[in-house]
Amino acid sequence: MMKYSIIYDFALCAMTLWPGAASAQTVVAATECLPMGNYREASVGVTAGDADGYGHHLRYASLSGRGSWLRYGLVDFSPLTDAYLTLCVRAADNSQICVREGNAKGKVIARVAVVVKNGDGPFQRDFRRQWMSIAVPLRSLPKGVADVVLTCEGPWVDVGWLRFKNRPKYFSPATQEAAHPDEQGYLRRWLLLEPIRQDIRSNIVFTDSYLQKVFNKQYFKGQMTELPHSGQQEHVGDQRLRWHALDSERYSVRLFRFAERWGQQTYGSLFWAVSVIDCPKEIKNVRLSAGSNGASAWWLNGEHVLTLEGDRRMVEDDARSGRLTLHAGRNILRCAVVNGPGLSDFCVRFLDDENRPIVSPLTLTLSKK
Numbered sequence: 001m002m003k004y005s006i007i008y009d010f011a012l013c014a015m016t017l018w019p020g021a022a023s024a025q026t027v028v029a030a031t032e033c034l035p036m037g038n039y040r041e042a043s044v045g046v047t048a049g050d051a052d053g054y055g056h057h058l059r060y061a062s063l064s065g066r067g068s069w070l071r072y073g074l075v076d077f078s079p080l081t082d083a084y085l086t087l088c089v090r091a092a093d094n095s096q097i098c099v100r101e102g103n104a105k106g107k108v109i110a111r112v113a114v115v116v117k118n119g120d121g122p123f124q125r126d127f128r129r130q131w132m133s134i135a136v137p138l139r140s141l142p143k144g145v146a147d148v149v150l151t152c153e154g155p156w157v158d159v160g161w162l163r164f165k166n167r168p169k170y171f172s173p174a175t176q177e178a179a180h181p182d183e184q185g186y187l188r189r190w191l192l193l194e195p196i197r198q199d200i201r202s203n204i205v206f207t208d209s210y211l212q213k214v215f216n217k218q219y220f221k222g223q224m225t226e227l228p229h230s231g232q233q234e235h236v237g238d239q240r241l242r243w244h245a246l247d248s249e250r251y252s253v254r255l256f257r258f259a260e261r262w263g264q265q266t267y268g269s270l271f272w273a274v275s276v277i278d279c280p281k282e283i284k285n286v287r288l289s290a291g292s293n294g295a296s297a298w299w300l301n302g303e304h305v306l307t308l309e310g311d312r313r314m315v316e317d318d319a320r321s322g323r324l325t326l327h328a329g330r331n332i333l334r335c336a337v338v339n340g341p342g343l344s345d346f347c348v349r350f351l352d353d354e355n356r357p358i359v360s361p362l363t364l365t366l367s368k369k
Helices: 002-017 208-216 255-262
Strands: 047-053 056-063 069-076 083-091 095-101 108-114 132-137 145-152 157-166 171-173 189-197 233-236 239-248 269-279 283-293 295-300 303-308 324-326 329-339 345-351 363-365
Touching (some): 047 157, 056 069, 095 157, 108 132, 132 255, 145 157, 171 255, 208 295, 239 255, 255 269, 283 295, 283 303, 283 329, 329 345
Antiparallel strands (some): 056 157, 069 145, 083 132, 083 157, 171 239, 189 239, 269 329, 269 363, 283 324, 295 329
């Protein structure tokens, strides 16, 4: 009986001093919702609590400040392929969390900026002490089963849950092989710059004067004169942003999904896009036909040709330019899309005088270093 008594006492002690120890021994798929309040081990000062937030009941963990950490337990990352991280958090001040593999000094899986205060005046954002959901890209992806560890890199943060998600395929890496518009004429090959941060609390600010200021501002060197290449970096304020050469899997270019994977934020963003269009001969009297979710501006060969104003949803052929000419040889189409909360995307094609899409003569290429 002594033997069984010792085993029982050890198990009771583990469950008392090691929160969630019993459940933590079960391997959980990374695609499941992982309640952080059921942590396996934690530093001094970390506590668990219950709250109702972000649509459902939360079993959350409170990281007490810089240097505090918790170990969630065994997570199976094998179901993940092209993944990103979502999490539910709240804080009283701007902070940062690192999601790590194995231990408190382990490899960083994702770095999460918890921004609850941002901007000034009518554009001020204030989500202090409110539960909010954040999506961030992964810096690394563990192989197989590993412990997930959260470390706090700033003031206190409450973390409700984590969930890793596989992305639907929205983009493919563009190659040096030339592409063409799709059968409906939509341009799918783009150089996309990671989103430029904007202090936008609501899209109602998209007045003509506001958009003129946003679209006419120079954010980086060579913005309207140089042709970027894939991997090139731009310095915009305190951001270091990279260009990506991508082929869209859909006729509409899903900027929100692009920001989820490669950007530093998904909302309150300004996107820059460039398409290189080769034309075998001059084509006159064409019109640029575009739609965008959020306001957008369009330039062909350095000339502003179209603006879609106001807070709008993406609709095919929502607006058309006046008559334009595609030059024989290279033509450069630039686009800027600005959006606050909500999704962001655009679609664009060229139409002839009879509203037929222009497809076969056009070739979409990439700039070389």
